[in-house]
Amino acid sequence: MIAAPPPYRDELLGSALIRACRHYRMNPQALMQHCLGHNGGSNLLYCRHLPELSKLFNMPAEGLAWRHTTLPFCTAALFEWQEAKVLDELSENSVPSSEATSYLITQRSELKSRMFCLDCVADDLRRAGESFWHRCHHLPLVAVCPIHGLYLVRSSIKIESSVRLLPQDCSGEPVLTGRVAPVLLLHALLAYGALVHRPRRSWVAHIVSGLLRSKDLDTSGVLSPRMASAMRASIPADYWSLNRSAAGGGEGRRWLPMVQSHFTSKYLLLEAVRTTYLDAPGADIRLASASE
Numbered sequence: 569m570i571a572a573p574p575p576y577r578d579e580l581l582g583s584a585l586i587r588a589c590r591h592y593r594m595n596p597q598a599l600m601q602h603c604l605g606h607n608g609g610s611n612l613l614y615c616r617h618l619p620e621l622s623k624l625f626n627m628p629a630e631g632l633a634w635r636h637t638t639l640p641f642c643t644a645a646l647f648e649w650q651e652a653k654v655l656d657e658l659s660e661n662s663v664p665s666s667e668a669t670s671y672l673i674t675q676r677s678e679l680k681s682r683m684f685c686l687d688c689v690a691d692d693l694r695r696a697g698e699s700f701w702h703r704c705h706h707l708p709l710v711a712v713c714p715i716h717g718l719y720l721v722r723s724s725i726k727i728e729s730s731v732r733l734l735p736q737d738c739s740g741e742p743v744l745t746g747r748v749a750p751v752l753l754l755h756a757l758l759a760y761g762a763l764v765h766r767p768r769r770s771w772v773a774h775i776v777s778g779l780l781r782s783k784d785l786d787t788s789g790v791l792s793p794r795m796a797s798a799m800r801a802s803i804p805a806d807y808w809s810l811n812r813s814a815a816g817g818g819e820g821r822r823w824l825p826m827v828q829s830h831f832t833s834k835y836l837l838l839e840a841v842r843t844t845y846l847d848a849p850g851a852d853i854r855l856a857s858a859s860e
């Protein structure tokens with residue numbers, strides 16, 4: 569089997585596959601045929617057949633899953649047995665069936681397009697001579713790069729596309745304009761933390777119980793008047809049109825029952841509003857380090 573260049577830190581596995589295709593001047597179907605004996609079932613966010621891919625990249629399958637997919641974020645609200653099921657299914661060649669694995673797939677449906685950050689492209693080109701698609705730019709409801717604090721740029725390439733383009737080849741417009749809202753920056757940092765630190769499974773439950781304790785959320789999932797007005801004041805109105813799931817929560821009702829792929833991200837958004845806008849308005853927010 570051929571050996572592909574290893575993924576960069578925070579690179580999506582699907583992005584590493586794109587670079588491997590460019591490296592070997594093969595189209596994605598041919599590369600997958602070579603590695604797997606058939607032509608695929610993967611895309612930028614969702615990579616099946618981890619055992620074969622681990623041979624291609626010469627890295628353990630579990631390391632690929634945790635460091636090069638959005639798995640740590642997507643499982644932050646799951647129990648350990650559900651997490652184990654996700655890993656099992658990612659290792660199989662069958663069509664995934666569990667609710668837990670569909671988490672990764674649903675995330676894909678929330679994110680229609682490949683996203684990038686202009687400063688990350690410049691940094692990656694300077695450091696590595698090429699850019700790549702980052703995990704931290706492909707999390708539901710995240711609109712800001714946690715490393716540079718810039719609004720992300722939406723490319724015209726769909727997540728499902730097999731086109732071999734990298735961010736350096738793309739143009740696009742930032743998802744929002746104007747000064748970056750501190751709440752959205754903190755939200756991106758919290759989501760990045762979930763990717764990098766693989767929080768304990770009780771992490772999201774802890775956030776929810778904090779919101780319930782402070783009465784910013786009630787048990788039927790309705791936000792308090794103070795939280796609803798803080799959200800309106802601290803988050804640009806255009807943010808709610810970024811995707812369907814965000815629009816559904818824009819008025820602050822029925823947050824609690826929304827146990828979907830964006831479940832974690834929604835609670836992180838509430839936590840960001842509470843800590844940045846209500847508890848510590850004007851506090852400095854430190855950007856993430858690219859080497860973290």
Ligand SMILES: [Zn+2]
Nearest residue numbers: 685688713716
């Ligand atoms: Zn960036």
